[in-house]
Amino acid sequence: LDSADRSAGKDGLNAFLHTSAQQALQVAEEVDRARAAGEELPELAGVPIAIKDLIVTKGQPTTAASRMLEGWMSPYDGTVTQKVRAARMPILGKTNLDEFAMGSSTEHSAFGVTRNPWALDRIPGGSGGGSAVAVSAFQAPLALGTDTGGSIRQPAAVTGSVGVKPTYGSISRYGVIAMASSLDQVGPCTRTVLDAALLHEVVGGYDPKDSTSLNEPVGPYAAQAREGATEGGLKGLRVGIIKELNGDGFQAGVNARFNESIDLLKSAGAEIVEVSLPSVKEALGAYYLIMSSEVSSNLAKYDGVRFGLRKLPEEGPVTIERVMSATRAAGFGDEAKRRIILGTYALSAGYYDAYYGSAQKVRTLIQRDYAAAFEKCDVLVSPTAPTTAYKLGEKTEGDPMAMYLGDIATVPTNLAGVPSISIPAGLADEDGLPVGIQFTAPAHEDARLYRVGAGLE
């Protein structure tokens, strides 16, 4: 389908921007033959996967859902793409997202919105709405996303899926189109916690091509998920309810499912404590400054000269500056432009200390808050998002802040670099839509999340 057809909703959901059925079938058949021949195969061999269109793939277009990269073919595979291929998993295609992963609803895609399979007039979450919808609508059993401030977890929450933002550095970012490099993480989006654990084991691990990659062993995630799901698997686990992310400002149905999950944890033998992350109230402000600053720098390379779209000025002389200006005016959507302007302003010499410098200080305070909280508990818990899926268009008119506020529970973990998982907590009574509950662990303790997630699931 071309983009006009897609925005007209011809395939209903618009989870995919590009599909590669032939290639996928070929891999599946090779795996079948290998299996028949008794060859030893990786655990997920033959299990298909969808990949967020922010991750580069050789032989298939990568667009970041932007006109800037429309039709662009990466000459190389990202590390996670390579790993998926090495695991002999057929790649079904590339999923829709907000342009350059900026947004919480997938409405900022240049190629049409994605719809929530639970209610077609609702947002699928964002930025990774395509991956979450592919999984929740049973178009793909597994998907990869990226999470800079919630883009795996919030779409998972509002579509009834599982989404994981691993410890920063746990999965390579090589070949992931950068949004905000100090916050970006690749992670799984799946229907079950065990699936996410298995996928994390496939794509995780040290990569010398990513300077922030952690040099530590991968897993054991699946084994922990399996243990968590056994009788007594959560016994003695200390779970901290985050005071600042409990109750106030959250939809009634979200609170109800959250409290019910807490009761389930108690009955499974977990110990519930209350903890405080006082700086979390400043997290959104700090996130939107740091993220926009990094965005303004990362997106500077789309200049109409090196790659991607090139647009010549309609009239007048053709200079580098004028080509750059015409290209960026035509290639970026409103949200990308808004963040580039905000970030450039925040980084400018006269304002650096007032904005970027202060935001970095808040980031340090948040990291300290997490460290202090984890002295009192093993994992932290909160709802993933304040509301269930809202109506398409509801938060794109007028004030962009309306959408940003929905990221309150997810951005703090990116600022702290700690891992977080969102799992389904049931449906809200008032609208019958999925609610997500989020667990957070100290850095490097991703395995703990798979244990508690599978235990509660």
Ligand code: GLN
């Ligand atoms: N919703 C957040 C934002 O718009 C998070 C995006 C992301 O995680 N990629 O910045």
